[in-house]
Amino acid sequence: MIKVDEKGFYGKFGGAYIPEMLHPNIEELKDSYEQIMASEEFQTEFQSLLKDYVGRPTPLYFAKRISEKYGAKIYFKREDLCHTGAHKVNNTVGQIILAKKLGKKRIIAETGAGQHGVATATVCALMGLECTVYMGALDIQRQRPNVERMRILGAKVVPATSGSQTLKDATNEAMRQWISNPVDTHYIIGSVVGPHPYPEMVARFQSVISEEIKSQLKEKEGRENPDIVIACVGGGSNAAGAFYHYYNTPEVRLVAAEAAGLGVNSGKSAATTALGTEGILHGSKTILMQTEDGQVVEPHSISAGLDYPGIGPVHAHLFDIGRAEFVAVEDEDAMKAGIELSRMEGIIPAIETSHAIHALNMIEYQKGDVIVINLSGRGDKDLDTYIKWGGY
Amino acid sequence: MNRLQTLFENKKERVLSIYFTAGFPGIDDTMPTMEAIASAGADIIEIGVPYSDPIADGPTIQDSNMIALANGMSLKKLFDQIKDMRNTVSIPVVLMGYLNPIIQYGMERFLQKCQEVGVDGLILPDLPMQQYLDEFKDMFEKYGLSNTFLISPQTSEERIRQIDEHSSGFIYMVSSHSITGAKTGLTADQITYFKRVQAMNLKNPRLIGFGISDAETFTNASKYSNGAIIGSAFIKTVKNSVDLKASIHKYIKSVIQ
Missing domain, CATH: 3.40.50.1100 (Rossmann fold)
Incomplete structure (x- = not known):
């Protein structure tokens, strides 16, 4: 049976290897996401946006x-x-509703090709939330149209200039920003990566x-x-x-x-x-x-x-x-x-x-x-x- | 009782811990840096094990990590460099590193090696408490190594109590919501948090880190704890130094005055 266990593992993979500074955020998310996702209120809003907004x-x-x-x-x-x-927008629609229910005021995200960044900037515009997207400096060069789309949507695009200047570095940078702003900020991870419960939560939205x-x-x-x-x-x-x-x-x-x-x-x-x-x-x-x-x-x-x-x-x-x-x-x-x-x-x-x-x-x-x-x-x-x- | 525990037995105030990145600025600077930190009068040396993806660190330490890796630094190399450190350095030494390079080296082999060269404690910022308890605590104890956990203003009182129970050595208080090297100076909110933790009467000593850079911030932080940790400001000092030993002496003396 392929299913995530209580500690966030699929077999021997998964878990939450995070600095203590993120522990309260991850706990908050872990404790509340299933309950929020199961609520009728969430489902009504989510399903209606998937149908009428996502198409x-x-x-x-x-x-x-x-x-x-x-x-x-x-x-x-x-x-x-x-x-x-x-497909990226399936997840961002779900997470933005979740972020609102958690009372978050600000959204951060990482992006590689820019699709997740655009999908995040889009739902932030939809909900009127402030949005900052971290993107590798190299990816900013090779995905120019998406960078401009994010900017048109009102998001701030911040280059990650460390390492290979691609998705992994953008993810590092987004995590650092989350550590620095843990209270009012929700981090919308775009893939089935990151600490538990992100991999399962994103998979469920997808x-x-x-x-x-x-x-x-x-x-x-x-x-x-x-x-x-x-x-x-x-x-x-x-x-x-x-x-x-x-x-x-x-x-x-x-x-x-x-x-x-x-x-x-x-x-x-x-x-x-x-x-x-x-x-x-x-x-x-x-x-x-x-x-x-x-x-x-x-x-x-x-x-x-x-x-x-x-x-x-x-x-x-x-x-x-x-x-x-x-x-x-x-x-x-x-x-x-x-x-x-x-x-x-x-x-x-x-x-x-x-x-x-x-x-x-x-x-x-x-x-x-x-x-x-x-x-x-x-x-x-x-x-x-x-x-x-x-x-x- | 290891050197860390002995230190805190004898010194309760103004304990200064200095973080530096191994193999930075030059690959062979590890031992000279440690010797200079010790002879300048700091109390603890924290050796940063360089990693490609240090998610809890700001630009200064990231940068030093990249340079050290480009210099050819590795955990294996580090153990070679510090194998005889106890001939010249007598103060406590703590290794700080991310989990992945340690897991690749092998946790037990790593801990054994730490004990062999005379390391006293570890700070592994991405090793969560539960994982430590489930997998590694017995091993740490077997090799006589203290484990230090971080707490932040967000950490609940209940969790601070748990961390206190499972720590040996000291507790690393992250001064604010931040990565290393972010801000300097102490705000009213931070002081409230320091006082709150101070009033908990924890069994472990507490050192405050993140945002400590000079005599003033060190002295202020020490009012609410047993001392403080300096990292990014120290890295900046050695990065720009011409005479490594002289710069380190001048800087540390300016902090402890």
């Missing part, structure tokens, strides 16, 4: 031409059609993805369970959402596509399960890329959203017990998959998502298998990267 349910789209090419029945769960262009897949697939195929679900994994929030209601249905294969960067063994990679070992990152025990001395290795991926040296503890557990298959997709292959989807289905995907699409070429399946790929985001934000790559 849920998102379609489960049967991709005819891609299906023909690959000889399987391939469906795309269209999270790219969510307001703000990715679990609407697999909840909808089940009912939509039932309608289209007469069955709730596909043969395979594929999602890309950086920290792993869209994958957690797409896998959530299938964790304990072993006949559904779960495939996680990590970013191999320039190649798993190139020294420029973010393929965490291929390269990582057990350790502690951002407050939880997980698998991370590190040196023998326990220093965190700076990852590389062409997609800012997968450029992270760890994975959420639930994914570390899925990997550890062999419940999910992990594939590592190189930059070049992901870019080509993005072009393929654009040309064959008229959908320009986020480069993160393109990794999941390329996974089709890396796994074995039977002819006629029903495969659901979580189309986690759209590619507008990646236009610069597509242009620079130029292979189209």
Whole structure:
């Protein structure tokens, strides 16, 4: 049974390895989030925002031409059609309502590709809360449109200039700011990472993805369970959402596509399960890329959203017990998959998502298998990267 | 009884602990820095074990961590550097480090090595109390090492009592809601918090850290505790020094006067 335990562990991964200064915040969240989430008041507001503001349910789209090419029945769960262009908003809508119920006045967040930052800035604008987003200085350069979107929405974007200047450093910086402002501030973590209860809380907000897949697939195929679900994994929030209601249905294969960067063994990679070992990152025990001395290795991926040296503890557990298959997709292959989807289905995907699409070429399946790929985001934000790559 | 416990037996006031980052500013500066801190008259040396992702530290200490790592510093290297420290340094020595490098080294091997070279205590800011009790407390005791927990203005009285029960050595009072090196000077709120904890009559001595930088802040903090810890201000001093020993002496003497 895959389920978080009382101390916040999935198997041996998870927990809350945090400085004492954050203990009251984490306790407050742990003690109240389940109760608040279960309340009718919360659910009414959450469901209504998901429907009318986010635009849920998102379609489960049967991709005819891609299906023909690959000889399987391939469906795309269209999270790219969510307001703000990715699944990230499912979580920020949930957490902002939670933050309000906790009486918080100010929101902070980290962001990699900028999708979570935009989704956070959006809900802060919606609720009239002050918003500060920490973003790696390198990511600020390569995701300019999202930076400007956050600013238009009224958020303050603060560069993280330490380390690799990407998502891990933005997360460090957001944690530091939370330590410095623990009373009035809520930290909206964007992925299934961080100290307990974040990984489970974020997964639950994202679990609407697999909840909808089940009912939509039932309608289209007469069955709730596909043969395979594929999602890309950086920290792993869209994958957690797409896998959530299938964790304990072993006949559904779960495939996680990590970013191999320039190649798993190139020294420029973010393929965490291929390269990582057990350790502690951002407050939880997980698998991370590190040196023998326990220093965190700076990852590389062409997609800012997968450029992270760890994975959420639930994914570390899925990997550890062999419940999910992990594939590592190189930059070049992901870019080509993005072009393929654009040309064959008229959908320009986020480069993160393109990794999941390329996974089709890396796994074995039977002819006629029903495969659901979580189309986690759209590619507008990646236009610069597509242009620079130029292979189209 | 280790050196820390002996120190607090004999000195109840104005205990000065100095934090520095191992392997900074130069990789071979670890021992000279420790010797200078001791000979200048500080009471405790806190060796910072550099880490790539120090989430409780501000820019000054982050920066020193990055430089130390770039210099080639590691836990293994540190134990090599300090293996004979007890020939020249007699004051208590505490290691402060994040959990991940220690776990990779191996907790038991780490604790054993600490005992072997003469380290007296540990401060592991991201090791939560529950995890310590569940997994490591017996091991710490086996190797005679004190463990220091942090408390902040947000820490409840109940939890401070628990921390006091499970600490040996001293309690590290974070002076405000902050990361290291953030603010200097003491506010009325901070003083209220110091007095509140002071009135709890804890069994462990208390040192105040974060925001202590000079004679004035040290003296003020010492009014409400057994002393204080200086980190970022010290790092700035050594970073800009030409003569390491002379700078350290001048700085520490200016603080303890």
